Amino acid sequence: MRQWANLGYPRRALWLHRAAVEITERHAGEVPDDVDALLALSGVGDYAARAVAVFSFGERHPVVDTNTRRVLARTLAGRAQPGPPSRRDLDAMDAILPTADADAAVVNAAAMELGATLCAARAPRCEPCPLQDRCAWRAAGYPDTGDTRRRKARYEGSDRQARGAVLRVLRNAAPDPVVRSAVLTAWPDAAQLERAIASLLADGLVERDGGALRLPH
Numbered sequence: 748m749r750q751w752a753n754l755g756y757p758r759r760a761l762w763l764h765r766a767a768v769e770i771t772e773r774h775a776g777e778v779p780d781d782v783d784a785l786l787a788l789s790g791v792g793d794y795a796a797r798a799v800a801v802f803s804f805g806e807r808h809p810v811v812d813t814n815t816r817r818v819l820a821r822t823l824a825g826r827a828q829p830g831p832p833s834r835r836d837l838d839a840m841d842a843i844l845p846t847a848d849a850d851a852a853v854v855n856a857a858a859m860e861l862g863a864t865l866c867a868a869r870a871p872r873c874e875p876c877p878l879q880d881r882c883a884w885r886a887a888g889y890p891d892t893g894d895t896r897r898r899k900a901r902y903e904g905s906d907r908q909a910r911g912a913v914l915r916v917l918r919n920a921a922p923d924p925v926v927r928s929a930v931l932t933a934w935p936d937a938a939q940l941e942r943a944i945a946s947l948l949a950d951g952l953v954e955r956d957g958g959a960l961r962l963p964h
């Protein structure tokens with residue numbers, strides 16, 4: 748937790764540690780190559796499990812990130828933006844992957860790169876796009892098909908920011924605990940601070956030490 752510092756989403760630090768312990772205990776210290784075994788590790792979701800299986804172990808699976816989902820929505824479904832993530836994204840990608848493992852890995856990577864570089868969420872650059880003649884959205888004249896993506900919540904003043912303020916106080920004092928009254932100076936909104944502390948305790952990112960709080964050992 749101390750090393751993770753301001754890298755964001757501190758739960759990932761816990762998950763990373765838990766996954767390392769699980770790999771040691773269940774897989775003799777070797778990262779498994781099987782998607783189901785990878786999915787069973789703490790903090791590993793659809794994207795990470797398949798990305799490891801494909802790019803580290805050379806297996807054939809669909810790897811779908813936000814950029815890929817946008818490319819699939821435009822080229823195959825003629826939609827400006829993808830809908831909410833679903834199993835259908837994996838099925839759609841699987842259906843267009845070449846049979847050979849190595850070729851499938853290239854197509855997975857290419858779709859992600861295309862979405863990251865040319866097929867941007869706003870103002871896609873279609874002229875140099877290798878899919879311009881096969882893109883359903885472009886062929887339809889770029890219709891406005893709506894946008895159901897969830898908006899990112901503001902960070903300033905959010906509970907997330909309050910959680911970050913609490914963790915900063917505890918990180919600066921670690922490994923020592925911090926008395927609760929000192930933690931309460933970390934954030935101006937007392938109710939929000941209590942909410943932040945409660946959620947950090949529930950997530951295992953903070954532990955009680957008598958009447959004080961500290962980072963987990």
Ligand code: SF4
Nearest residue numbers: 866871873876879882
């Ligand atoms: S032609 Fe344009 S909209 Fe279609 S995939 Fe390429 S960059 Fe995206």
